[in-house]
Amino acid sequence: MSRWLLASLALQNLARRRARSLLLIAAVAIGSGVVFTGATLMRSIDDSMAVGFTRLGADMMVVPDGALTNITAALLTVEPTDLVLDADVLDRARLASVGRAAPQKIVRVGHSGIGSHHDLVDLIGIDPARDFTVQPWLKEKLNRPLRTGDVILGAGRDAPLGSQLLIFGKPHVVYGKLGRTGVGTHERGVFMSFATLEALAGSIPAMGNTRPAALAPGKVTGFLVELAPGATALQARFAILSAIKGVKVVTGDSSLSGIRQGLAALLGGILALMVLMFVSMAVMVSVLFSAIVTERRGELGLLKAIGARRAQIVGVMVAEAVFATGAGGLLGVTLGVLVMRFFERSLVYYLDNIGVPFVWLDLPHTMVLAVMAVALASAIGALGALYPAWRASRRDAYDLVRGEG
Amino acid sequence: MLVCRQVSKSYRTERGPVTAVGGIDLEVPDGRFAAIIGRSGSGKSTLMAMIGGLSRPSAGTVEVDGIDVWGQSENALAAFRNERIGYIFQFASLLPTLRLIDNVALPAMLARRQAAAGTYERAVALLGRMGLGGYLEAYPAEISAGEQRRVAIARALINDPALLLADEPTSDLDEQTEREIMDELLTINRELGTTLILVTHNLALAERAQQVVHIANGALVA
Numbered sequence: 229m230s231r232w233l234l235a236s237l238a239l240q241n242l243a244r245r246r247a248r249s250l251l252l253i254a255a256v257a258i259g260s261g262v263v264f265t266g267a268t269l270m271r272s273i274d275d276s277m278a279v280g281f282t283r284l285g286a287d288m289m290v291v292p293d294g295a296l297t298n299i300t301a302a303l304l305t306v307e308p309t310d311l312v313l314d315a316d317v318l319d320r321a322r323l324a325s326v327g328r329a330a331p332q333k334i335v336r337v338g339h340s341g342i343g344s345h346h347d348l349v350d351l352i353g354i355d356p357a358r359d360f361t362v363q364p365w366l367k368e369k370l371n372r373p374l375r376t377g378d379v380i381l382g383a384g385r386d387a388p389l390g391s392q393l394l395i396f397g398k399p400h401v402v403y404g405k406l407g408r409t410g411v412g413t414h415e416r417g418v419f420m421s422f423a424t425l426e427a428l429a430g431s432i433p434a435m436g437n438t439r440p441a442a443l444a445p446g447k448v449t450g451f452l453v454e455l456a457p458g459a460t461a462l463q464a465r466f467a468i469l470s471a472i473k474g475v476k477v478v479t480g481d482s483s484l485s486g487i488r489q490g491l492a493a494l495l496g497g498i499l500a501l502m503v504l505m506f507v508s509m510a511v512m513v514s515v516l517f518s519a520i521v522t523e524r525r526g527e528l529g530l531l532k533a534i535g536a537r538r539a540q541i542v543g544v545m546v547a548e549a550v551f552a553t554g555a556g557g558l559l560g561v562t563l564g565v566l567v568m569r570f571f572e573r574s575l576v577y578y579l580d581n582i583g584v585p586f587v588w589l590d591l592p593h594t595m596v597l598a599v600m601a602v603a604l605a606s607a608i609g610a611l612g613a614l615y616p617a618w619r620a621s622r623r624d625a626y627d628l629v630r631g632e633g
Numbered sequence: 634m635l636v637c638r639q640v641s642k643s644y645r646t647e648r649g650p651v652t653a654v655g656g657i658d659l660e661v662p663d664g665r666f667a668a669i670i671g672r673s674g675s676g677k678s679t680l681m682a683m684i685g686g687l688s689r690p691s692a693g694t695v696e697v698d699g700i701d702v703w704g705q706s707e708n709a710l711a712a713f714r715n716e717r718i719g720y721i722f723q724f725a726s727l728l729p730t731l732r733l734i735d736n737v738a739l740p741a742m743l744a745r746r747q748a749a750a751g752t753y754e755r756a757v758a759l760l761g762r763m764g765l766g767g768y769l770e771a772y773p774a775e776i777s778a779g780e781q782r783r784v785a786i787a788r789a790l791i792n793d794p795a796l797l798l799a800d801e802p803t804s805d806l807d808e809q810t811e812r813e814i815m816d817e818l819l820t821i822n823r824e825l826g827t828t829l830i831l832v833t834h835n836l837a838l839a840e841r842a843q844q845v846v847h848i849a850n851g852a853l854v855a
Contacts, residue, residue: 233739530722530726532714533685533720533722534714537707537708624689625682625687626688627688629687
């Protein structure tokens, strides 16, 4: 019973000093709003980075020496060439600096039945189990694993998901479609498993006198390579060239790892700022409640004089702080959601338009962050008020009533 | 029965220790009206605060009905203040954010002894007795200083205290109001048998007491 009365006393105290209470709520709202928004964006950026960097493909490419390469496209797919490598050449070398290696076979064909009559189409064979540069770009796909006879279309080609696509007169199922990558090979390519490509091989006519070398069993056009953790591109390049003869190692834009490290540092900085903001908020609330307790010594002394226990004295002050900072936390989360709405409609829209993916944190995780922000704001209020209230509760009631202590 | 034995209170200041009350012995039997008189700064209010459990003595003991007031734990002392003492301050001592009825009911609510309905019925009766039955829902700022003092008396009585301690309760009131409030306190003392200890420097008021304790410079005057 007294709990409700003391809680209502705390609320009434907040209402009595309306301007101060509103300022406190606003300050906590800004703090918790920044923390909530920062944490949500941080997690979203983190997730986006995870997806984005996966999509950015390989760290380097290994192709036959003499093969022409397009650096921009290189880290997503190898370029069609007549030169080939043994499919197990990298496995045999067992290089510690090589993390993952995805083999690809590429055959550029005409008169395939895809697109207009004269269109050249890149048929790109992948090993679905080892691929890490094509499948991360899947924008939509059938709800089952990739099978023999399935094809994945680049963003530049249009066919309904699940529809039948004739390639050299043989029916294939459109299993999935890739998002826009800005890389021509990906945009125009028709991707399929090695098994599908091998099944199609007999239907692919020879170009001139020879059949495309990449169609030969046990041969691949090249490998897309991801470095082992901690390995540098230079180490891997040296190791590959030393161990395998007749290959060329093509590395991509070295600024990618720089961007990755830069973003990681930025996120770390944001996290540190958020922690600092929370600490400063706790200090501010504590200072404010020291002043509030000092101002209300008479009232607290009176409560003590009529029989309030120390826990009740502390409780009424802490409840007041929790109500104010909790309300601030709720307001902050609301403001944060509005800010992110704005963010979504401007920057994310812009990023999406230029093909840079931004993955928002899912709703359950966002809710968890919102609840945590409100809980933390309330906890800061409780902690901030606890010490001044505890000190006041230890004073003699008479000293408090007389405005001392 | 109130018994004080060699009760003292000293404060440490920058200029050295100051003794507000020095070794006072006092006995007040149950149901009596006692007045503590003396000049300002003589230590009357400090002695009263030590009796009421509001200020810990530097030395000596205070006993109420055989209970060593300052020998109790913090929670027991809080319960003692709540249940055995009714304290009326020399200033308006109501919580401004609570209605008059809530102010009066508050000590009983803190004790959690009675059901809320019973507490509020008693608060209504006490406010009615003080002539404030029509102001139950009013806030302290909406009534006069004299009426606020009456509410404080009602609050002091809500838990049926053994001791009613009034520390210059009428010092800032006009004569007419002062007389009315004093009459009310004396009626309570007489009708309910509550021991009344009044701090005052008004000798005319003190003349109405059954026992007068004169303090000067923190000590009893013979």
